[in-house]
Amino acid sequence: MGIEIKICGLKTASTLEAALEAGADLVGFVHFPKSPRHLTVAELPALSARVRGRALKVALTVDADDATLAALVAALDPDILQLHGKESPERVSAIRARFGRPVMKALPIARREDLSAIPAYAAVADRLLFDAKPAPDDALPGGNGRPFDWRLLAGLDVSRPAMLSGGLDADNVAEALSLARVDGVDVSSGVEDAPGVKSPDKIFAFIAAARRAAAMKGAAPSTASS
Ligand SMILES: O=C(O)c1ccccc1NCC(=O)[C@H](O)[C@H](O)COP(=O)(O)O
Numbered sequence: 001m002g003i004e005i006k007i008c009g010l011k012t013a014s015t016l017e018a019a020l021e022a023g024a025d026l027v028g029f030v031h032f033p034k035s036p037r038h039l040t041v042a043e044l045p046a047l048s049a050r051v052r053g054r055a056l057k058v059a060l061t062v063d064a065d066d067a068t069l070a071a072l073v074a075a076l077d078p079d080i081l082q083l084h085g086k087e088s089p090e091r092v093s094a095i096r097a098r099f100g101r102p103v104m105k106a107l108p109i110a111r112r113e114d115l116s117a118i119p120a121y122a123a124v125a126d127r128l129l130f131d132a133k134p135a136p137d138d139a140l141p142g143g144n145g146r147p148f149d150w151r152l153l154a155g156l157d158v159s160r161p162a163m164l165s166g167g168l169d170a171d172n173v174a175e176a177l178s179l180a181r182v183d184g185v186d187v188s189s190g191v192e193d194a195p196g197v198k199s200p201d202k203i204f205a206f207i208a209a210a211r212r213a214a215a216m217k218g219a220a221p222s223t224a225s226s
Contacts, residue, residue, distance in 0.1 A: 003177070003214040004184030005207055006163060007191060008060065009037035009143060010198060016047055018200035020054045022207040025184070027051060028058040028082065031072055035140055036196030037188065044075035058082050058104070062141055066098065073099055080104050082129065084142045093124040102126035104163070108133035108141070109148050122160050129186060132166030145189030147172070153180035170205040174213035185210050 007019040008028030019027050029044060030037040039047070051057050059078035061069065063085030072078065081099060083092060084106040096103045105125040107117055110133035121128060130153060132146040147167030156162060164182040169190030177185065189195070191202040 002218075003182075003210065004161070004163065005210050006058065006165075006184060006186040007188075007198075007203055007206075008058070008165075008186055009035075009188040009192075009196070010047070011037055011039060011043075011196060012198070013047065013050060015198035015200060015203065016050055018198070018203045019207075020051065022204045023211070024055050024203075024207060026056045026058050026080070026186075028060050028186070028188075029076060029078075030060045030143070031064070031068070032060070032062045032084075032140075035143060037143060041071045041075045044072070048076045056080055060084055060142075063087060066095075069095065069099060073101065080127070082106060083125075084129075084131075089120045089124045092121065096124065096126070104129050106131050106142060106165075109152060109166075112152055115152065118158055122158050125160060128158060128160050128162045130162060130164050130166075130180075130182070131186075142166075143188045147176075150176045150179040153182060156181045168206070170202065170209040173206065173210045174216070177210070177213045177217055 004025040006026035007024045009030050010016045010027055029039050056079040058080045059072045059076050060082040081101050082104045092105050103125050104127035105121045106129040109130050131142050132148040138144045145167050161183045163184040163186045164180050165186035168187045187206055191206050193199045
């Protein structure tokens, strides 16, 4: 079973290069001033040029207005717009139509009830990303290194490609993939030495662990009919 791997919150040329060399399928750039991973619009073209088709570029925003999205689209030329705020299904649909880019909507998950949002967003987004719901004292809506109960996604059957994120790292990604039925994994804090400081070694270790886990999952006999 192949999976997609996204390394999010890349800020420097050297760590972006590490993610690309390690084989990341998607690379994420955060535009959210409160984040330690925030990149200004002016910083994006140089990073964008380095990707050169080696991975999909993802622009991550939180409840961004159209002017901000337009500036990001011009500066990064993203392959995917990741919406990580409280964007309604109507707003997701409007962004997709206005900017003509595939949209990945992040959905915050803590309990089974949180899965009830899936159908409305699956109807309008190209992809879904299941992330841990922030705790009241978390400063950010994502990128908090907080895991959730991956068993909630065990029987997941959505009509869109779905990624899992929240507190993943090289040590737990195999367990996460063994429990959640997803098409990919997304990591930020788990490949950092400090908030906003990516570690090339941890990026390589994470991607190797995720690929190994996905290969083992593909090789394991199916239990679906037993
Ligand atoms: O990373 C941030 O600083 C951030 C800020 C605001 C919204 C979302 C943010 N990050 C989301 C991600 O990096 C990933 O999509 C994912 O949530 C992984 O986060 P982590 O738990 O740190 O691995």
